Amino acid sequence: MTVTLYGIANCDKVKSARRFLDENGIAYVFHDYRKNGVDAALLERFLGAFDWQSLVNTRGTTWRKLDPATRERVTDGASAIAVLVDNPSAIKRPILEADKRWLIGFDETSWRTLT
Numbered sequence: 001m002t003v004t005l006y007g008i009a010n011c012d013k014v015k016s017a018r019r020f021l022d023e024n025g026i027a028y029v030f031h032d033y034r035k036n037g038v039d040a041a042l043l044e045r046f047l048g049a050f051d052w053q054s055l056v057n058t059r060g061t062t063w064r065k066l067d068p069a070t071r072e073r074v075t076d077g078a079s080a081i082a083v084l085v086d087n088p089s090a091i092k093r094p095i096l097e098a099d100k101r102w103l104i105g106f107d108e109t110s111w112r113t114l115t
Contacts, residue, residue: 001026001098001099001114002098002099003021003026003027003028003029003096003097003098003099003114004028004029004030004031004096004097004098005017005018005021005028005029005030005031005094005095005096006031006033006042006046006091006093006094006095006096006097007030007031007032007033007093007094007095008032008033008034008088008089008093009030009032009034009035011093011094013093013094013105013106014093014094014106016106017094017096017106017111018030020106020108020111024114024115026114026115028096033088033089033091034088037088038084038085038088038091039085040081040085043055043080043081043084043085043091044081046091046095046102047077047080047081049097049102049104050102050104051077052074052076052077052080054092054104055080055084055091055092055104056074056080056083056084056090056091056092057090057091057092057093058071060089060090061089062087062089062090063087063090066083066087066090070083092104092105093105094106096111096114098114
């Protein structure tokens, strides 16, 4: 099984996901948004698996710090990509891709289906 975990290394949910994968012996590649970057092509892949509302972390600090006009412009997938490319910390985390299966957010119950 090929597994890629997307997120930011210091995010608590990403840390929990990495610990879960390690404890369950699931090998994975970690794609850190800050080190490896985020481009429109990657965000398009995410939008193939999730709707844009699920992808944008509207509860996080990065989103709340954006000016209201920027937040209001996000009304569909294309406008979400435009904002998220410049603000990858506003992407909900973690995102897991496992052999064409996608999970967003860390929920141990749903992640148990990987083992």
